[in-house]
Amino acid sequence: MRQWNRDLGLGVRFAFTGGREGWVRVLLTAVGVGLGVALLLLTTALPHMLAARDRVSDARQDYSFSYTVPKADDTLLLAVTDTEWHDKEVRGRLLEPEGPKAPLPPGVGRLPAKGEMVVSPALKALLSSDGAELLRARIPYRITGTIGDSGLMGPRELAYYAGAEGLVPHSGGTRVDRLKAFGDPHPTPQKTDPVLILMTLVVFVVLLMPVAVFIAAAVRFGGERRDRRLAALRLVGSDSRMTRRIAAGEALAGSLLGLVVGTVFFLTGRQAAGSVEVLGESFFPSYLDPTPGLVVLVAVTVPAAAVLVTLLAMRGVAVEPLGVVRTATQPRRRLWWRLLLPLAGLAMLYPMVGNGRNHGEFNQYLVVGGVLLLLVGVTALLPWLVEAVVSRLGGGALSWQLAVRRLQLSSGTAARLVNGIAVAVAGAIALQMLFAGVESQYTKETGQDPARAQMSVNLSGHGRLAAAGAEFARTKGVRTAVTLSSGQIGGTRKDPENMAAITVGDCRALREIARLPSCRDGDVFSAENPRTDAGYLAQIRTVMRPGTRVWIDPSEAEVRGREIAWKLPATIRPAPVRKDSLLTDPSGLLVTPSALPAGTAATLYGQVFLRLDESVPDAREHARTAAARIDPLAYPWTFSATEQSNRYTSLRTGLFIGAVCVLALIGASLLVSQLEQLRERRKLLSSLLAFGTRRRTLGLSVLWQTAVPIALGLLLASAVGLTLGAVLLKMTDTAVSVDWASVLSMAGAGAVVVLAVTLLSLPPLIRLMRPEGLRTE
Template identity: 80%
Template structure:
């Protein structure tokens, strides 16, 4: 192979693209836009690992939790109290700071410590507090803003966070509500064990989202192919051989792809800036987070032009460019099926060795997973042209619009298949991912033991607020129907390091009846809980601690010498109580005690909890509760009850899938529109000729619609088949029972059809403008 000759021919093709007049410029612009959209999404995807790394780096740098409770007060120590809250569905990160010396560490992004009554806030929180309708939030966070948290202290441009000054935090039980630090960050991060199923899901998400992008780029470099091939006949007339002609055609595609790289880079930079000002599903980023890896950028920069050249050379193999015209063979040979089936079968063969491994039987081979999923999805692009050709070859008569569409499809079924290849691959991948996520969701969702029908919110007091007074405040809060106050503590058989501890729940008779069923109750009674819904062996082990007259220790020492242990002898009568299945406590056990039965000094060792039932008809009832909580006890925790909760990593991956799917769908729509406009431009003279012979505009418009509807219907059917197959295999890999959510399958298929319909409707106005007799004019 003569490298110099190749470079000369490719350069000549690039000059033709740049100096080919209006036709050449339009063709190159269409190619550049199509390639640019794909490149922009590829660059965004290559930046995803850096986004996660940057957010994790900030999260680690500002970590303020300590596993050590014995840090002594010093010149370099700082007391930190957590005051997180919520505003509707947005989380607000809050901290109270009290420096204990001149060398106390500053949090990342904070220039100086705020004084008591002052705070430094994130720009987003500052805007929120000054907005209309945030009166309850301003009452809950009543500090004066004296500064702004810098970018290095926030994980996103829209994060809501603040640091406020405080005093006298030390008495609030250092180690429980308040942490003493000498430095921010986690000096000894423990690596989390990788979950093979989550790794598998991450790989599949990336492959499923990127494969349609690659398909679109491959289709975009072939825009204007028919006109280009006819023009190349002139080169044969002046003596160019067929190989040289193909290389010149590849040079034209190379020029379009290089311009597409520039367009993609510009679109990426624009999207990078926009990303800093938007929030999607509660997630926001700084523009500098979207810095793709230089290695991956270089790979994209090399792979896209190389793919453009390779795709063009492969496409030109089926075209005979002669000096007097282009021959695409009036009746091309029928496409063969056997080798097209080998592609998805090879993918299944790569995935087969890992079936049944699941989470416990070893890690998945990442290369086999990536290759297998890729081959199955690429199998859609291999099978769809054959399917379209075989189907349209059997179509017969009908209306004029139908016959025009069918004849066009019969003449160029490959072009029609290329238009819908990308969306078919995207739908197939989406169906498979939906099956996988739905199948393993139960493995990453746990039952919290909370019944939202019994209570909607819970408040955990810090211990320095009288429980009775707090309950009275909440009872008068707007939106609260009823409140139940309970305190919990621990008792052990030994003063220090007991082998077994039991829970002590303290409350009046009405409150205790929310936990267990009792035959009767009056102040001074003590009950031993029999929980038929819990571990019976554990209950047997607790019995010695709950027998009448037993000597136990309240708040026994567990690894730290606090000296708060209180001796207590149980009364001679300990009555039986049966736990309620819908108890306010998740797993009631141990002792139920009315207040007068407990030693008076032991009341300071128990933690107060208030369970609230809300009037959902009251607007912002939860916000009123959170504001009341902050007013009563700034260190109290309040949260909304939910029957289940999901793993954060699973939820993050699902959020990433949603964001990626939105981007891919946007790319699908934009690329299909560009492709459709290019096809209409190619057929402008034909449409004008039909109109000049008396064909109605309505008939031509319907013919364009049929030309889109037939291949997209076949493509979606094939996508559903491949998607269900891939989803079944992925569930087999994770050792999860196979189930199909048909509603999701139909909705995803319908979403793909809706995108194509929208693109077709948007292409009708240009179609109308092209259907004019002036379109027959030529030079």
């Protein structure tokens, strides 16, 4: 151990005292390792970040979970007034305290009075910006303060709390609750979904594996020059084992400096995180606190991996007193043991094939181990594939011959540079297949037809429908406004056993719901919907018998102390529901206004369907602003044919954010690797230029040296990614299908990154191709 320590320490000293060459190599290694360490530290911070966001979400939870909370001096009335601004969500709440002890929302020091509001810093900046006139008209309250960090999910979140008067608790239309405290008093753990857990595990493995590959490649920067320096040590008496340990010490120095550089990168990125928004998500820098245990693991693993990788790499190099034996004929790489890695990965995943979500949790160790082995198999197979292909390549243009000969001499180095891209693309293809395959399980049809109407506005009060329809008809960007109101009828005055829905509108509006044989004011129709459950249909028909006496909205009437009796007409004609009805699965009675008794309008909730003129700029914003002007508690929403699970959407968003970070790491690391390779070949490039080789030829040769390995790497990555994706789909008990457009886009993204790196490396290449590069000391 003493000998090991002495030799490693000697290597560390050589790294920092070896002149400019030593410093350049250490810095290149530190930057390469530092980029990987920064992403690893970001990953270790993810659990704390998610927990911090969950704490904020739970703390500001404002559902009362009960409509029987009595009024007291410690209660608060709260109305939800969420809106959107150019596809960005704006969280809004109206608050009315009912006593001096009313609870405060997180991040708010004082409840705003009527006409006042406290806002998030991002919303304050937005409201004061040019072009936000429609939003200012929609939120016409005076700003008296800002919401603290403890009440926001991120620094870019748009949110406000405004003061109000006259709120009444109800559940129809906009939700208005009476609260004694913010937060869920009885939190219930969410039921775990085995498929989502599986997807989460695979996402973490796929995103972190390229990082490990890049760190392993970074510690080998400058290997050829280092080995030539080590030959001098053999002249002064060191043996081969001591030489390897000294080389490991140099790598250790670069990795330790890389830990420092990575920490600086992480802290810099952490501080900048507050001003960045990725896919609509933002995070406070304080959320990005790495988990201490995982930080220690990174600090120990990275230097240890640097030493281990260097020792393994030195096994294939003979450092002798008179030089380095590297260019002698190497034995051909063997294939059999390289195939064992992916086969072992498939063997670990095979027992879970067909599990789906109905056979318990997936074994996390088998999932992580199996996916790791398959991706590691890419790094093992790629050097063999590159060597096997380039050894068969022959003549062509001069630039092609230069590139092929270089690849034949150092196919392992070329494969190392591409390994990270190949692993990232293989994982991305597998995840893309998995997400596309299970998307239908987390996506459901809403029954809405965006071609029939683009927006709907739920009004909070009663009896405002006619005025609202007229106001929307005059709103810029609105072509048509269809007004409908809805309620319930029961067979008894109080607590009816069966209730049926009624939809009220004029003949033009009702024709948007069903195909009416003929219609005039005073008619009543029964909605014939083939999608209505037979048992439910039998129940409501007992209420809808022609000529019977019913009560309109009896449950609500009991609360208010009044009921409205209505004798159904003797004739109720059937009306088949349209497949493209504005309402989702309508049932019950379709009623024209004059068929109802007087005073009924005050018991119905109104809804306005809007057809927009998409050619008008900000048509949706004009409609939302008009809705807020008509009714501050109105709830406008956009029609969508489908909706997805929030947990699935969050996981997919996390994947995209992680993929952006990994692609940035890939590009930066490849650029550092390319610059290091060019630096090592400076004298060779200068010699070729001195003998008359054109710069264009040398530039094309560098491009070919990158293009051939990346093409092979992307082919291998596609094969492994498709295999892994198919296995994961089989594990989730989902039919295997390949979205070739996504596969090509993933491979294309990898190719674009490499092309961009190659283009960025051309200016340094041109600077290196000078006769001065032949000078030596």
